Amino acid sequence: MTPTDPITCDIVLVGGGHSHVAVLKRFGMKPEPGVRLTLITRDLLTPYSGMVPGYIADNYSEAEAHIDLRPLAAFANARVIHAAATGLDLERNFVQVGGRPPVAFDFVSIDTGSTPSTANIDGAEHGLPVKPIDRFLEAYHRLTNEIRGHDGPFHIAVAGGGAGGVELTLALSHRLRSAAPSLDKAPADIRFAIVESEDTLLPGYNAAARRKLTRALSDRGIDVHTGAKAERITPDTLALSNGEALTSHKTILVTSAGPPRWITDCDLACDERGFIRVNDQLRSPSHAQLFAAGDIASMDGHRLPKAGVYAVRQGPYLADNLRRAARGEPLKTYRPQGQTLALITTGNRYAIAARGPLAFEGEWVWRWKDWIDRRWMKKYQELPDMAADGTDGEDTLEAMRCGGCGAKVPATVLHRALDRLPPQHKDGLDQGLDSPDDAAVLTPPPGKALIQTVDQFRAFIDDPYLFGRIAANHCLGDIFAMGAEAHSALAAVMLPHGEDDKTSDDLYQLLAGATETLAEAGAVLAGGHTGEGAEMAFGLTINGYADRDTILRKSGLAVGDALILTKPLGTGVLFAADMRAKANGDHVTSAFKSMQRSIAPCIPVIRNHQASAGTDVTGFGLAGHLLEMLNASGVDAELDLGALPVLPGVATLVAEGHESTLRPSNEESVGNAVPLAAHPSFPLLFDPQTAGGLLFGLPAGQAQACLTALRDGPAPDAAIIGRITPRQGAVGVVTYAGASE
Numbered sequence: 001m002t003p004t005d006p007i008t009c010d011i012v013l014v015g016g017g018h019s020h021v022a023v024l025k026r027f028g029m030k031p032e033p034g035v036r037l038t039l040i041t042r043d044l045l046t047p048y049s050g051m052v053p054g055y056i057a058d059n060y061s062e063a064e065a066h067i068d069l070r071p072l073a074a075f076a077n078a079r080v081i082h083a084a085a086t087g088l089d090l091e092r093n094f095v096q097v098g099g100r101p102p103v104a105f106d107f108v109s110i111d112t113g114s115t116p117s118t119a120n121i122d123g124a125e126h127g128l129p130v131k132p133i134d135r136f137l138e139a140y141h142r143l144t145n146e147i148r149g150h151d152g153p154f155h156i157a158v159a160g161g162g163a164g165g166v167e168l169t170l171a172l173s174h175r176l177r178s179a180a181p182s183l184d185k186a187p188a189d190i191r192f193a194i195v196e197s198e199d200t201l202l203p204g205y206n207a208a209a210r211r212k213l214t215r216a217l218s219d220r221g222i223d224v225h226t227g228a229k230a231e232r233i234t235p236d237t238l239a240l241s242n243g244e245a246l247t248s249h250k251t252i253l254v255t256s257a258g259p260p261r262w263i264t265d266c267d268l269a270c271d272e273r274g275f276i277r278v279n280d281q282l283r284s285p286s287h288a289q290l291f292a293a294g295d296i297a298s299m300d301g302h303r304l305p306k307a308g309v310y311a312v313r314q315g316p317y318l319a320d321n322l323r324r325a326a327r328g329e330p331l332k333t334y335r336p337q338g339q340t341l342a343l344i345t346t347g348n349r350y351a352i353a354a355r356g357p358l359a360f361e362g363e364w365v366w367r368w369k370d371w372i373d374r375r376w377m378k379k380y381q382e383l384p385d386m387a388a389d390g391t392d393g394e395d396t397l398e399a400m401r402c403g404g405c406g407a408k409v410p411a412t413v414l415h416r417a418l419d420r421l422p423p424q425h426k427d428g429l430d431q432g433l434d435s436p437d438d439a440a441v442l443t444p445p446p447g448k449a450l451i452q453t454v455d456q457f458r459a460f461i462d463d464p465y466l467f468g469r470i471a472a473n474h475c476l477g478d479i480f481a482m483g484a485e486a487h488s489a490l491a492a493v494m495l496p497h498g499e500d501d502k503t504s505d506d507l508y509q510l511l512a513g514a515t516e517t518l519a520e521a522g523a524v525l526a527g528g529h530t531g532e533g534a535e536m537a538f539g540l541t542i543n544g545y546a547d548r549d550t551i552l553r554k555s556g557l558a559v560g561d562a563l564i565l566t567k568p569l570g571t572g573v574l575f576a577a578d579m580r581a582k583a584n585g586d587h588v589t590s591a592f593k594s595m596q597r598s599i600a601p602c603i604p605v606i607r608n609h610q611a612s613a614g615t616d617v618t619g620f621g622l623a624g625h626l627l628e629m630l631n632a633s634g635v636d637a638e639l640d641l642g643a644l645p646v647l648p649g650v651a652t653l654v655a656e657g658h659e660s661t662l663r664p665s666n667e668e669s670v671g672n673a674v675p676l677a678a679h680p681s682f683p684l685l686f687d688p689q690t691a692g693g694l695l696f697g698l699p700a701g702q703a704q705a706c707l708t709a710l711r712d713g714p715a716p717d718a719a720i721i722g723r724i725t726p727r728q729g730a731v732g733v734v735t736y737a738g739a740s741e
């Protein structure tokens, strides 16, 4: 969607499963004018089921077996909310998300998969569920330590003898036995058993495939128990329904898929097991605004196995039907395929194929499966470069919108958003948001200096709540860098034109994020102005108070002082890459965390260590803000480029040539004062920072103690990055530690 398309329809995708990756890709290839996509996902790296057993067996790396949802969502121009959905309100059409405001939708689509059912197993808390797969692999590392520390043979029981259970057992036995010497065990001392409640393993598979897989298990010395249910788990046994008790130091649950718990509180039509019922258009029969696909869905009239292959096939139909629903067009019918090709791997780059009554096996089957899986993954891991504007310039809601005062957001929109915010009251704020007057009225504390600052941004991320949180933290940085306390703020908001309920919800999400951050800083929102523009923008004017003699200034650096920076650099590079769908999801998440970290708690620490001068590093980059300090203090500085703290992933992006559009002008504006250096971190001197760290000087003798206190507390990434040197010329200059004269 282009920034000027009015938003008329919100489609919210919950979960980044196999069907939703297809929805994202298709909307990226062909954007739908007026439709805004939002992806709510618990994990940014979503595993591809076809490669999961190979990933467990160590045949694939994490990157090979996962799709990074962040670049895919950026490609689709979809907003990403990195959090788990916790509930649905199908009367008001909200998805509830823990720890943040609910997310409104016109259509919602659910593809959150399933986890093994533990309904009839006592002591299930002692078991290890195979899904979510990444939690399982985290536990795998603890499991290896348990095996190493265990005297004698270590027994692992797998509850569930379907394709998933058999494949997992073979993959895990291959990996653990290969690793046995490093676990101080003989391979035969890591013992496996598999338990299946039906009379045969792999119910639903043809006899030939079952024979081949049973032989593969037997060749590995894996005990098979059929016709018996796993009933009770203790730390070292698994009791079965036939009275047997197996020794099991770790019981892994690959039981049949259980219903999701987070949708139980809405009156959504579900099947007898608790999965969401859908018709052959993948739409809920009870709520037309809801679609579902993959394991979480149960198609009326079919009993589809819970297998990724169905979620994959449903993806294109789901994408099409969401688009058609948004347009108000008739939906398409999805007919599940009758026979599917099953390819089951045995851990050692060998696989068994089954289709209809046929079964065949070999290393070539593994290579064939590997080729199919890699080809599928490539579609989502290697995204084409698309023009930002994929629309054809069709009619918009209105050809021209008014400017000037006519560009104000309607009062109803504003009030609906403000009514949802918590009350904004504080001593010294005599009149604020809830007063009908034209301006806020403040009474400053006697004897204090009023410290004011203003900052404004175009939205650099598409989640308005997170944008509000980060923007507010950025704006507060100036107040804290002056050593002041934040009191109140006035907001300036620009919102793209859309339907009133959408604009009002965006405004609420933005202000909810901003007021939360203000509240954490002890401040309130006292008023503001909202207007319409081509894209979302937000700024805050912040009022703070300080005792005049404790104000921290840029001047005051002394020769010999050490320089400390409290946060890693690289937000500009990272967001430039993110806009091009080239940034890794986990790296962007680390940057979000860093940008939400307040510099306020650093102030008492640096004061305790006699800080001489300070500033926050923002739009002009480290070099620009450092030079302001050098010129205000009449000194030069020597930087250690190798000591600069850098956000995860940024070094690689810099090496690949990613940079913020502001970097060249930041570099140009400092001219010769910051000479060129052949160091990989040199470009980061000019990278504009959003909610960047505190840069300050302090006596060299205090530097190590201050750094330790910062790293152990409010600034884990803080680093000593240089020292102050005597002024050589008319203006401040930077030299580099270790550089030859």
Ligand SMILES: Cc1cc2nc3c(=O)[nH]c(=O)nc-3n(C[C@H](O)[C@H](O)[C@H](O)COP(=O)(O)OP(=O)(O)OC[C@H]3O[C@@H](n4cnc5c(N)ncnc54)[C@H](O)[C@@H]3O)c2cc1C
Pocket: 014, 015, 016, 017, 018, 019, 020, 040, 041, 042, 043, 045, 046, 047, 049, 050, 051, 052, 053, 083, 084, 085, 086, 111, 112, 113, 114, 130, 131, 163, 164, 165, 167, 168, 254, 262, 293, 294, 295, 296, 306, 307, 308, 309, 310, 311, 343
């Ligand atoms: C060991 C094993 C091997 C398997 N091998 C195969 C195989 O070879 N072939 C095959 O077809 N199937 C296989 N399966 C089955 C397959 O894994 C599932 O059927 C498939 O993953 C289901 O896809 P999905 O799209 O429904 O959900 P998933 O792939 O499970 O995706 C769900 C997504 O939703 C996210 N999510 C979950 N809860 C929330 C929430 N509350 N809010 C927001 N996001 C959420 C998750 O982070 C995840 O990204 C295997 C299963 C196991 C256990």
